[in-house]
């Protein structure tokens with residue numbers, strides 16, 4: 001059954017109101033730099049998955065507007081402009097890739113593409129890879145009525161992934 005993505009609008013409003021404008025934030029210079037960042041973030045989250053793991057999606061740069069950005073287990077698509085090259089945008093799409101991986105392997109309850117797990121992971125990535133103040137981000141998400149999994153739970157899940165070696169690798173069914 002398809003889960004409705006009921007929180008999408010709230011997430012977009014929160015991001016627009018409280019996160020830095022992607023264009024004013026860190027902009028990567030080229031595709032290679034983006035690929036390296038995607039790999040670094042995914043390896044960090046999954047505690048170094050094996051090579052050829054599908055938990056590291058390929059990066060595709062496409063002609064288009066900000067609406068062309070998307071993230072999934074296998075592929076992150078980014079428009080060929082500063083919006084697509086911004087770290088804030090890429091973190092959002094990486095969070096989609098991770099959430100999809102977690103959902104595929106039943107590590108989490110399904111909460112929708114922009115659901116509570118997605119936002120919890122996005123905030124964790126922002127904390128790890130940007131200088132944005134974590135407490136403020138969480139506070140603003142709360143006041144925007146965006147539901148998100150609290151940090152301690154995201155950390156517990158990552159600990160489980162590490163201790164039990166759980167991560168999607170395309171073959172192993174967990």
Ligand SMILES: [Zn+2]
Nearest residue numbers: 092096113114
């Ligand atoms: Zn999204």
